[in-house]
Amino acid sequence: MYFEHTDKVKELEEKLNEFMEEEIYPNEKTYKEQLNEGGNRWKAPQIMEELKTKAKKQGLWNLFLPNSEYGAGLTNLEYAPLAEIMGRSSIASEVFNCSAPDTGNMEVLVRFGSEDQRKKWLIPLLNGEIRSVYSMTEPEVGSSDATNISTTIVREGDEYVINGRKWFSSGANDPRCKIAIVMGKSNFEGSKHKQHSQILVPLDTTGVNVKRYIPVLGYDDAPHGHAEIEYNNVRVPASNLLLGEGRGFEISQGRLGPGRIHHCMRTIGMAERALDLMIERVKNRVTFGKLLVDQGVIRQWIADSRMEIEQARLLTLKTAYMIDKVGGKNARKEISMIKVIGSQMVSKVVDRAIQSFGAAGVSDDTPLAYMYARARALRLGDGPDEVHCEVVARLELKGK
Template sequence: MDFRHSDRALEWQDRLRRFMDERVLPRSAEYWAQVREDHTRQPPVMEEMKGEARAAGLWNMFLPGEHGAGLTNLEYAPLAEIMGRALWSAEVFNCNAPDTGNMEVLHLYGDELQKRRWLEPLMAGEIRSAFLMTEPEVASSDATNIRTRIERDGDHYVVNGRKWWSTNMGHPNVAVSIVMGKTDPDASVHTQQSMIVVPVDTPGFRVERMLSVFGYDERPVGHAEVVLENVRVPAENLIAGEGRGFEIAQGRLGPGRIHHCMRTIGAAERALELMVERLLSRTAFRKTIAEHSVWEQRVGEARTNIEMCRLLVLKAAWMMDEVGAKNAKSEIAQIKVAAPRMALQVIDDAIQAFGGAGVSADTPLAEMYAMVRTLRIADGPDEVHNRTIARLEYAKQGGRR
C-alpha cells in the first residue's frame, strides 16, 4: 500500500490550504455574524467566497472526470481534511453534504434529462438539495423498515410518507430533494426501495418543523421533519428504475463516508491546535497549564489517535480506488466508527482546556462537538458498522456473514 501523495495531490493541498488560510478562516467571524443576523437568508459572504473559490479552480473537487477535479478518493481525502478545519466551509467549494452525495447519485445513476435539470445547477452551486431517507416512526438504522410509499399512477409517481433529519431543508437555496421509499413492498427485501427526485415546491411537500442539535438549529443549513402527502411527480423523476434504491444508497454512501471522516479529522486537528494554544497561554498554580502532566498525556494521546485515524481513512480511500467500495467494506465501516469517536475525545479535551469558554460560543468547540456527535448516528450508527465489521471477521473463520 502506498499512501504517498502524488505531486498533483500536493499541489491541490497547497492551493486549498492557502485559500482556507487567506480567504476563508479570516472571514469566519463575518460569516457567523451574518448567519446570526438573519439565518433565513444565504450569508452574502458565503456567496462571495464561493465565487472566489470557483474562480480559483477550487470547485467540485470531489467529482471524478470532466465534471470535477478528476481526483481519486486518496487524492481528495486530504482536501476534505483541510476543509474540515471549519466544518461549514465545504459549501465554499461546493463540496458540502448532502449535495455531494446527491450530485454523485445523479452523476452515476441519473439520465441525461435528470442531469440537465438538477445536476448542472447543483454543480454550479446555484441551488442546494436534501436527501430524505430517515423516518421518525421506524428504526431507520435498518433501511428495510422505511414506510414511505412511491406508487405509480399513470405518468406520475405519488409519494406519501414522513421523513426527518433532512439536512439542507433550512437553507434558503434548497430546491430539490432525493427521496427513498418503497415502490414494491412485496419484492425481495433489498429491491423494494427506489429513489426519486422531488422538487421541494411540489404541492404536498411541506416542512413540518426544524430540528435542533444539542440546542443548535444549524442554520442556514438546518435539519427538518418533512411530510409528503400525495406528492405527485413525473415518472421520469425516478432514478435508474424501480427497485434500485439500496444499490444507489450504497454507491452514494461509500465516498461520502470518506469525506465525512476526513472532515472530522480536520476538526480534530483544529481542536488540538486550539487546545495547545490555550495550554501554552494560561498559567495555573505557578506554571503554564501545558506543564501539568495530565495535559501532556492528553495532547500526546490526541496526536497519536489523529495519526492512527488518518492512516486508516487513507487506507480505506486507497482500497476504494484500487479494489472498489465493496472490497473495502470493512475499512469503510471501521473509519466511520473510529473517526468521530476519536474527534469527540480530542474536542472534549479541548473544551476542558478552555474551561467555561469551551462550552460557550466564544470558541467553535461546543458547536463542533455537537456537529461531530451526530456523525456517530448519521450515515449509519456505530452499531451497524460494527455489525458489518464483526460479520466480515466471522466469515474469515468460516462463519456466516
C-alpha cells in the same frame, strides 16, 4: 499502498491552505454576524457567495467528484488531504462546493441519473446555484435498518405518488434548496432489499411540506438545518425515478460509501484544529503557579490526541485507497471501521480541548462547543456506530 501525494495534490493543498488562511478563517466571524442579521437565520450570508466566487475562480471547486467530466477528476485517495483541510472550518466545505448532502446527491446523479435528470439538476448543483436534500430517515421507524423505511412511492399512470414523513432531511430549510432525493417503498413483495426506490422531488411540488427544523444538541445549523418533511400525495413524473424500481438500496450503497469517508476525512481536519487550539491554550494559561502545558495530564491529552489522529488518518487513507481500487462494496469493512473510529476519535479530541479551555470551551467564544455537537452527531449520521461494528464483526467472522 503508497500514500505519497502527487504533484497535482500538493499544488492543490498549497492553494487550499493559502485560501483557508486568507479567506476562510478571517471570515468565520463575518459569516456568523451576517447569519444573525435581521433576526432571520434561514438565509445565505452574502460572504458565502463571495467566497464561493473566489474559490471557483481559483479552480478550488467540485474537488470531491472523481468524474473528470463534471469534477476535478481526483481519486478518493487524492481528495482525502484536501477534505481534511476543509474539515478545519465549519463553513469551508460549502465554499468549495464540497459539502454534504450535495456531494452525495451529485454523485448519485452522475452515476445513476438520466441525461435529462443530470441536465435539470446536476448542472445547477455543480455550479453551486442551488442546494439539495437527501430524504431517507423517518421518525416512526428504526431507520438504522433502512428496510424499515415506510414512505411509499406508488406508480399511477405516468406519475409516481409519494406519501410519508421524513426527518433529519438535512438542508431542506435552506432557501436555496430546490430538489430532494426521496427513498421509499415501491414494491411490497420479494426480497426486502429490492422493495425500495429513490426518486427526485422538487421541493416546490404540491404536497411537500417542510414542517420544521430540528436542532441538534441545541444548534439549528442555519441556514442548512435538519428538516422534518411531510410528503402528502406528492405527484411527480415517472421520469423522476432514479435507475429503476426496487433499486433504492443499490443507489444508497453507491452514495453512502464515498459520503461516509468524506465525513471521516473532514473529522481529521476538525480534530487537528481542536488540537491546535488546545496546544495554544495550554501554553498560555497558568493554574496553581505553573502553565497548563507543564501539567502531566495535559501532556497525556496532547499525546493521546496526536496518536489517535494519526491512526484515524492512516485508516482513512487505506479506506480511500480501497474504494479506488476495489469499489465501495468490496471496501465495506474498511468504510464501517473508519466511520466508527473517525467519529469517536474526533469526539475525544474535541472533548479534551474543551476541558483545557475550561468554561470558555463550552461557550460560543471558540468553535469547540459546535465541533463537539457535530462530532457527537456523526456517531449517528450515515448509520450508528453499533450498526457499523456489526458489519465489521459479520465480515470478520466470514473471513472477509
